[in-house]
Amino acid sequence: MIKLIYWGTPQFAVPSLERLLNEPGFEVLGVVTQPDKRRGRGGKLSPSPVKAVALAAGLPVWQSPNIKKDQQVLAELRSQAADAFVVVAYGQILSPEILAMPRLGCINSHGSLLPKYRGAAPIQWGLYHGEPNAGITTMLMDAGMDTGDMLLTKSIEVSLLENATDVAIRLADLSGALLVETLHQLDQQAITPIPQDPQLATYASLIQKSDYQLDWYRPAIALHNQIRGFAPNCVTQFRETALKIMETAPLSQDVIDVLPKDLAALAQQIPPNSNGLPGSIIHIAPQQGPIIQTGDGVLLLRSLQMAGKRRQSGWDFANGLRLSVGEQLGITAT
Secondary structure (H helix, E strand, C coil), X not given: CEEEEEEECCHHHHHHHHHHHHCCCEEEEEEEECXXXXXXXXXXXXXXXXXXXXXXXXXXXXXXXXXXXXXXXXXXXXXXXXXXXXXXXXXCCXXXXXXXXXXXXEEEEECCCCCCCEECCXXXXXXXXXXXXXXXXXXXXXXXXXXXXXXXXXXXXXXXXXXXXXXXXXXXXXHHHHHHHHHHHHHCCCCCCECCCHHHCCEECCCCHHHHECCCCCEHHHHHHHHHHCCCCCEEEECCEEEEEEEEEECCHHHHHHCCHHHHHXXXXXXXXXXXXXXXXXXXXXXXXXXXXXXXCEEEEEEEEECCCCCEEHHHHHHHCCCCCCCEECCCCC
16 A cells, blocks of 8 residues: 655646545545635635545645745654655645655656646646647656656647647546556556756746737737637737637648638638738638738637626627727737
């Protein structure tokens, strides 16, 4: 029986915890998660998704705003004599003291194919950069930011129309299975840790508010990748009001083979460039929505949300606001 303490906070970390709870050969002794946060209009304190699962399973839960300096929690964790600490999107840096506690070490499941996209937002930045694959890497944690020796890796193909939420759901399920395999192999001394090549490392930083702003002078594929990577938060201006762009499709010949049939047919009808300025509506496709000229190519707006309104399809948006060809999104250069 491998005894574990699980460290995690958001929904992404829930499937891995559930898998370990239900897997023979493992005993989850307790959970470490971030302190409760105030959420919603009433500002009521709410537990993290991982804490909710832990409480439902009757597990002890440890929470601290600064785990490295919380001597009471550290003493309790040490007393558990866990074989491994399993860390999935916990949200704090672990000290050398914590890293040294468990027999097998601290095992992290990271949402990228390391050493690419170390850091806080690997899935989002991977999509932003148009990566055709995503994945999970399990590693032995060290004092650096996602710099530890790699254990196992599993990749998946990412489709052009998947966004960060879609990919996160798939990777969260993959993480649980890979952690089970990793822990068994570690316990049996059947796995050789592989150092990361720092020359290949990239960093996926926290997403800033400025990253959500759309610049229509960028190419259509770059805008599409930004929108799906940072979904549902990318924003532009329309009729002097903030407009969130939530789903798009680039209508270009180089991606026509991977588009659904209806969008591929639409792409064949629309010229890739027009005389319109970037950000201008060049066509309103029936049952689809407005098509926008960009700096290179055109982009179909499939799902949007005006400030203070509900999310709606591109077609409902076009009908409800009686859009006209030539209207402009965003602030254009003069």
